[in-house]
Amino acid sequence: PALDRDAFRAWSNEMVARTSPEAEARAYQEMPAYLxxxxxxxxxxxxxxxxxxxxHTVDEGGDRLSPDELIGMCVLLLIAGHETTVNLIGNxxxxxxxHPGQLADLRADFGLLEGAVEEMLRYDGPVENCTDRLALEDVEMGGVTIPAGSTVLIAMAGADRDPERFQQADRFDIRRDSRGHIAFGHGLHYCLGAPLARLEGxxxxxxxxxRCPDLRLDAEETELPWMRGLLIRGARELPVRW
Ligand code: HEM
Structure with a gap:
């Protein structure tokens, strides 16, 4: 409901990047209760x-989502669908x-837009690390053995700046071919919302x-700290003028 958006947004922000442990705990309590x-x-x-x-959905076996599963699914869909896209736009x-030259090029030719959004996903994708994975067997990777049973955190943001995969990977370039980035994950849990997120972006x-031909940053780049936390990459605020 539109009336609840401000409260929702505040809880959602706390859940991905807390401002204090107390505010985070409150959000984890209040959002499920609200839902x-x-x-x-x-x-x-x-x-x-x-x-x-x-x-009301019933699966083929006649099973319904339990109340807890329903709330879990709502939290997943709403946070996965909201914090991510917000930070795609912000980042x-x-x-x-x-990169004002590239900004001007994009304004002059929206044919560059699709590639620009892919490059935004690669360069500063909003999801830094995937959710935990579990090694089912010993896995050898880069000379290191990951023992069976250990949890693994994969830094997708790191992979998308891999110089062996992308030339001058630390350079933002809306004209590069950024296909193959893994900002939406990979494999079984590949992002359900990727087509929607691309469209929204x-x-x-x-x-x-x-709408804002004079849109510009109203802060020094160095004044914009990245949010803390392992999951979401984004600035807490992006002050602009127009
Ligand atoms: C730019 C925007 C987005 C990015 C970068 C993004 C990124 C990701 C990533 C990396 C994963 C995989 C996590 C993992 O493997 O641990 C994922 C999963 C998921 N995303 Fe997104 N996402 C975005 C937008 C959305 C939107 C708009 C929705 C829904 C409306 C959504 C729904 C989901 C869901 C439900 C999953 C879990 C899929 C599964 O586990 O099978 N995402 N997303």
């Missing part, structure tokens, strides 16, 4: 929305501000540039 209440309301008065559909604009960046 449980919303689910109860949808259960009695279903609408044409995803939450109502998830409440992408930040990179353009830092292209629409948002283009709309911003078209």
């Amino acid at each position: 449980a209440e919303l689910a109860a309301a949808k259960r009695s008065r279903p609408g044409q929305d995803l939450l109502s559909a998830m409440i 992408g604009m930040r990179a353009l501000f830092a 292209r629409i948002a960046i283009r709309t911003l540039l078209e």
Whole structure:
């Protein structure tokens, strides 16, 4: 519901990059409680929305999502769909501000947009590390043995700056071929929302540039610390003028 967006956004921000341990704990308590209440309301008065559909969906075996699974699925979909795209737009604009020549080129030719969004995903993808993986057997990688049973954290942001895969990998270049980046993960858990996220990113960046011809950063690049935390890469604030 539109009225609840500010509260939702604050909880969601705390859950990916806390401002304090207390605020984070509060968010983990309040968001599921809010969603449980919303689910109860949808259960009695279903609408044409995803939450109502998830409440009433029954799989082939006749199984329904349990109340806890339903809340877990909502948190996953809403956070996975929100914090990621927000930071794609933020990080992408930040990179353009830092490369004014490329910003001007993009404004002059939106044919560059698709490639630009892919490069934004590669250069500063909003998801830095994937969720934990478990080694089912001993795995040898780069001269190191990962023993069976250990958890593994894969730094996708690091892989996307791999100089063996991308020439001058630390350079932002909207004209490069950035295909093969793994900003949306890889394999079984490849991002469910990748086509939607790409579409949202292209629409948002283009709309911003078209509506705000004088859009510019209103801070020094060095004044914009990255959020702390392992999952999401983004600035807490990106002050602009237009
Ligand atoms: C730029 C935007 C996005 C990025 C960079 C992104 C990135 C990712 C990554 C890296 C994973 C895999 C995590 C892992 O393997 O541990 C993932 C999974 C997922 N994403 Fe996204 N995502 C984005 C947008 C979205 C959107 C818009 C939605 C939904 C509306 C979404 C829903 C999901 C879901 C449900 C999964 C879990 C898939 C599974 O485990 O099978 N994502 N995303």
